[in-house]
Amino acid sequence: MSFVASSSPSAVMMKSCRGKLPLSIITVALCSFAFLALLYTERLSFISSNSLLSSRSCARRSSAVKAKKMVGNPELDDRFEFDPEECDITRGKWVFNRSIKPLYTDRSCPYVERQFSCEKNGQLEFDYRHWEWQPDDCYLPKFDPEVALEKLRGKRLVFSGDSLQRNQWESFVCMVEWTIPPEKKSMTLGKVHNVFKAKEYNATIEFHWAPFLVQSNTDINIKEAKKRIIKVDSVSNTSKDWEGADILAFNTYVWWMYGIRVKTLWGSFANGEEGYAQLDTPVAYKIGLKTWANWIDSNINPNKTRVFFTTMSPTHSKSQEWGREDGLKCFNESEPLKKKNFWGNFAANKEMMSAVDEVMKKLKVPISVLNVTQLSMYRVDAHSSIYTETGGKLLTPEERADPKKHADCIHWCLPGVPDTWNQILFAHL
Numbered sequence: 333m334s335f336v337a338s339s340s341p342s343a344v345m346m347k348s349c350r351g352k353l354p355l356s357i358i359t360v361a362l363c364s365f366a367f368l369a370l371l372y373t374e375r376l377s378f379i380s381s382n383s384l385l386s387s388r389s390c391a392r393r394s395s396a397v398k399a400k401k402m403v404g405n406p407e408l409d410d411r412f413e414f415d416p417e418e419c420d421i422t423r424g425k426w427v428f429n430r431s432i433k434p435l436y437t438d439r440s441c442p443y444v445e446r447q448f449s450c451e452k453n454g455q456l457e458f459d460y461r462h463w464e465w466q467p468d469d470c471y472l473p474k475f476d477p478e479v480a481l482e483k484l485r486g487k488r489l490v491f492s493g494d495s496l497q498r499n500q501w502e503s504f505v506c507m508v509e510w511t512i513p514p515e516k517k518s519m520t521l522g523k524v525h526n527v528f529k530a531k532e533y534n535a536t537i538e539f540h541w542a543p544f545l546v547q548s549n550t551d552i553n554i555k556e557a558k559k560r561i562i563k564v565d566s567v568s569n570t571s572k573d574w575e576g577a578d579i580l581a582f583n584t585y586v587w588w589m590y591g592i593r594v595k596t597l598w599g600s601f602a603n604g605e606e607g608y609a610q611l612d613t614p615v616a617y618k619i620g621l622k623t624w625a626n627w628i629d630s631n632i633n634p635n636k637t638r639v640f641f642t643t644m645s646p647t648h649s650k651s652q653e654w655g656r657e658d659g660l661k662c663f664n665e666s667e668p669l670k671k672k673n674f675w676g677n678f679a680a681n682k683e684m685m686s687a688v689d690e691v692m693k694k695l696k697v698p699i700s701v702l703n704v705t706q707l708s709m710y711r712v713d714a715h716s717s718i719y720t721e722t723g724g725k726l727l728t729p730e731e732r733a734d735p736k737k738h739a740d741c742i743h744w745c746l747p748g749v750p751d752t753w754n755q756i757l758f759a760h761l
Contacts, residue, residue, distance in 0.1 A: 419470030421756060422706040426463040426668040434461050434747035435477060441506035441746075443519060443528070446721045448499060450745035453719040453726060460714040460745065463668060465707050465752050475755045477508040483761050484535040490574060493583035494543035496645040499743055500581075501526070501539040503750035504757075508537070523552060524570055538577075542568035543587040545624040557590040561608050564619045565598045567627045577637055581702075581757065582624070585644035585684065586742060588617050618687035629696045640760070642702045642753060643688060646679035648712045648741040653678055663717050663735035668710040680705050700760050704753045714748045716740040 438449040446453065465472065491501040505528045509517060512530055520527045524541040543551065547563035574580055588594065595608040596616045611619075632639060648654075648662040653676035654669050675682075685705065692701055718732040720740045731738040744750055 415470070416700065416760060419467055419472075421467055421470075421472070422703050423469070424465055424467040424707065425672075426707075426710055427466045428459070428462055428667075429464050430462050432462050432464055434751065435475070436506040436510055436747060438746055441509065443505050443509065444502055444746045445498075446726070447495075447740075447743060448502065448716060448720075448746040448748075450716055450719040450748075453716075453721070455717075455719040455745065457666065459666060460711075461747055463711075463714075465755075472755060473759050475507055475751070475758045477511045480758055480761070481508050481511065481530055481533050481535065484530070484537070484579075485533045486535065487578035488536050488538060488576065489579040489581070490538045490540060490577040491581045492540040492542050492568075492570065492574060493545065493642070494541075494585070494587050495743060496586055497581070497583040497642065498526075498539055498541070499645075499746070500583075500642065500750045500753050501537070503746055503748075504754045505537050506746065507751060507754060525573060538573075540568075540570040540573050542570045543584065544568065544620055545582060545584045546620040560590070561595045561597050562616060562620065563597045564616060565623055567624055571627060571631075575631060579638050579640070579761075580632075581640040581642060583642040583645075584620070584624075586647065588613055588620075588684070589647070589681070614681060614683040614687060617684050618691065621687060621691040625691050625695050628699070632697045634697050639697060639699045640702055640757065641688070641692060641699055643705045644680050644685065645742075645744075646676065646705060646709045648676070648679055648715060650676065650678040651712075654712060660735050661717075661739045662712045662715045662741035663739045665713040667713050669712055670710075673706070674709055675706070676709065679709060702753060702756050702760070704756065707752065708749055711744075711749050712741075714744055716743045716745055719745070 438444040438451050451458070489504075491497050491504070505519075508530070509528065512532065516530070516532045518529045518531065520529075526539040528537045529535070530537070541551070544562055545568055547566050547568055548560060549563075550560045551568065592613055593610045594613050594616045596611050596619070597608045599607060628639060648665075651657075651659060651661050654671075654674065688701070692699055717739045718727055718735050720727065720743070722731075722738065722740075727738055
């Protein structure tokens with residue numbers, strides 16, 4: 333058959349192969365092998381690069397864990413800085429660690445007010461201090477008070493918002509003040525403006541009372557909720573103290589939650605009872621946030637000032653939401669909730685959470701959102717509960733015996749959960 337004729341090129345090649353292979357044949361074979369090897373290497377490279385994308389946070393976590401073991405060498409630790417673009421801080425779990433010791437207690441820090449001083453007020457169980465937030469895909473660096481103060485050298489850090497923001501401010505002050513000699517620090521307390529000064533660092537850590545961030549007729553003189561009117565078109569009078577700050581940390585939420593509708597006002601308070609309109613709370617909240625956001629965009633120089641916003645702190649006043657039917661709110665809870673992604677609709681309003689997300693995305697000035705809501709949602713065990721005060725007085729034995737009515741499941745014991753919020757803030761800094 334013609335396809336096996338001896339004169340075919342294949343036959344000639346086969347015949348020559350019985351002897352020594354020509355140099356040209358060896359060259360072709362080597363080139364072919366090299367080309368195949370290159371293709372194989374490129375394929376491996378492609379696979380590896382795609383795997384790195386999908387497991388980048390795991391690699392960072394592995395590196396960070398190594399850094400955690402090298403706590404004796406802060407210079408090495410600095411190589412594993414927190415990256416908010418890669419780490420979803422809302423996903424994680426609380427891990428119990430008896431070896432964790434808070435940087436302060438409400439007995440050692442003179443600046444913890446009685447409302448948050450659970451140990452001084454009779455709390456005898458302190459397991460709530462030994463839980464550590466562990467994100468799923470990154471390592472959250474420890475709070476280092478000396479590094480924090482160095483980052484604040486020559487700067488003003490201003491917390492502004494409601495009593496939960498004061499909760500966080502007191503926590504931050506207590507986390508750093510113990511490293512400073514008494515003669516090199518001072519505290520000035522006012523009705524709406526508190527200033528802690530670290531003299532050696534020429535730094536101040538301030539709190540400005542602005543529960544709505546916009547004006548209301550109850551900013552200072554607290555009136556009963558039904559008489560409260562919120563002026564949603566004008567930022568708080570304390571905004572003059574926001575100017576010139578190097579770091580601003582805001583919050584607002586819990587004071588809006590006194591009813592399903594709120595009285596809102598455009599224009600002057602002189603219009604009084606006739607000038608307001610009742611709006612659904614989430615609607616009024618969003619309008620107020622937009623007014624605050626407009627002030628930020630109009631007054632903040634992002635080259636001079638960093639801006640943070642702390643999301644809502646959950647209120648654990650409806651124990652039925654986590655399966656406890658006795659209605660005693662957070663009273664006698666001894667550990668965090670274990671259910672992954674637990675969310676209490678009474679504890680935190682999702683519509684208002686969405687309003688925060690929408691307003692923050694439209695800001696022209698860069699802003700860092702400290703999303704503490706989900707991680708705090710689990711901590712039914714860490715509130716002031718019955719170890720608190722009301723109206724400037726400690727709860728009486730009779731009041732403590734009625735937690736359903738008197739337990740404070742809004743604010744947090746110090747030390748406690750707000751320390752973790754500040755750990756996140758420190759990581760951003």
